[in-house]
Amino acid sequence: MNLEIERKYLHPCLSDVRQRLENFGAVSGGVHFESNVVFDTVDHALVARGELLRLRSQQWPGKKACRLTYKAPVAEAAGEDRFKTREELELALDDCGIMAMILPRLGFGPVAHYEKFREAWILHLSLRNEDGRQASVNVDLDILPFCEAVEIEGEPAAIDAAALLLGLDKLETSIKSYHYLHTAWRREKGLMPALDFVFPKARRHALMLQFGIAAD
Numbered sequence: 001m002n003l004e005i006e007r008k009y010l011h012p013c014l015s016d017v018r019q020r021l022e023n024f025g026a027v028s029g030g031v032h033f034e035s036n037v038v039f040d041t042v043d044h045a046l047v048a049r050g051e052l053l054r055l056r057s058q059q060w061p062g063k064k065a066c067r068l069t070y071k072a073p074v075a076e077a078a079g080e081d082r083f084k085t086r087e088e089l090e091l092a093l094d095d096c097g098i099m100a101m102i103l104p105r106l107g108f109g110p111v112a113h114y115e116k117f118r119e120a121w122i123l124h125l126s127l128r129n130e131d132g133r134q135a136s137v138n139v140d141l142d143i144l145p146f147c148e149a150v151e152i153e154g155e156p157a158a159i160d161a162a163a164l165l166l167g168l169d170k171l172e173t174s175i176k177s178y179h180y181l182h183t184a185w186r187r188e189k190g191l192m193p194a195l196d197f198v199f200p201k202a203r204r205h206a207l208m209l210q211f212g213i214a215a216d
Helices: 014-023 096-105 156-165 178-188 201-210
Strands: 003-010 027-040 052-060 063-073 084-093 109-128 134-143 148-153
Touching (some): 014 134, 014 148, 052 096, 063 096, 084 096, 096 109, 109 156, 109 178, 134 156
Antiparallel strands (some): 003 148, 027 109, 052 063, 063 084, 109 134
């Protein structure tokens, strides 16, 4: 089973985190723009079971990619409820547009659309996993329409070590999805509920220019 183990750190100073990553020799995969569409059945059977079916298009300077992802909840190990643990199956695709036409024919329709800019890093740590391999984590610096966050994925001990190294250990944390956090944010702001969270056109364009990503 492919497991995704992660935790989010909310309201960080992304420039400080980026500097610490550079100082500790982390490897950057660059910044990309993501457009995500969540699919479900008419009766919302997937969300009722805590499952996710997502079609994600990604855009870097000079490069694009597409991925179809399925996620499902799994039983968490004792004492590890501080982390979000899910089964994750992912498939690289050549064409998001074609898959977006196939899924409705299989009974899955689009139910939510969200965007983010993500700066992906890999940080190697001076500790070992349970299998003896050097521990490493994926560190994602995320800019969303409603917040900024850092998401760390890896083994639980490695996540804790990385958070301490990057100065994130005192921040508010969450194991909830960005959809959950967006719903809570809208509630706090007195806004009407909405499943979508996308950037205003002007801000999306400005961020694409900032990160050197050509807009379509």
